[in-house]
Amino acid sequence: FGTGPLLAGGSALRMSGGSAAGVEVTCDFDAGNIEVVDSSSISNVALKVRADPYTELEKKAHKQWFYFRAGGDIKGKEVTYNLQCGDCSYAHAFIGTTVVYSTDRKEWKRVAATSFDKASAVMTWKHASPSDVCWYAYFAPYSYERHQELVAACASSPLARVRSIGRTLDGRPIDLVTVGEGPLKVWVIHRQHPGESQAEWFAEGLVDRLLGTGGGGETAS
Structure with a gap:
């Protein structure tokens, strides 16, 4: 399982608007960006997407994933968010x-009133928001803590083996889970690209099917 920089927590930048009449925007939590x-x-x-750590292989810092909390006087008021995506x-x-x-942060729904302007890349x-606080994201986030729980479930299963085959740019283990035996090898790879945290939901479903491990309560619609 890859745990790329798009879900790096701890060092997330906290920024907010300067007006009491505006919106408080923060991202200092796991996966926030x-x-x-x-x-x-x-x-x-x-808004803009903050860059992931610089990659020596591609000589660039990717930008794709976003996840933030909005607060302030927003309950019941229509707020317009403009994300600048040109870079x-x-x-x-x-x-x-x-x-x-x-x-x-358990049940995720889609904002139907979402549009993308090709000319401005916004x-x-x-x-x-039906609440005083609301979280917005590119996809339903898959937290690093949940990732650890999934790895632990695999490691405790008699049907699987877990080992680290490398480190991410943030120094986190890249875990390889091996299930079964035989001459035919099938590789399932996910979350190797920026903004692909949603892929681990599919990986969790596959592991659950193969090992009979239990899933969590988060849902996305």
């Missing part, structure tokens, strides 16, 4: 994307 351009008005919360690694991937949101979504 955003850069605030201007959040002083609910009619235009301007993202795969800006075209935002075409047709609908942002996900959650008020409890993704816009309008949303009236």
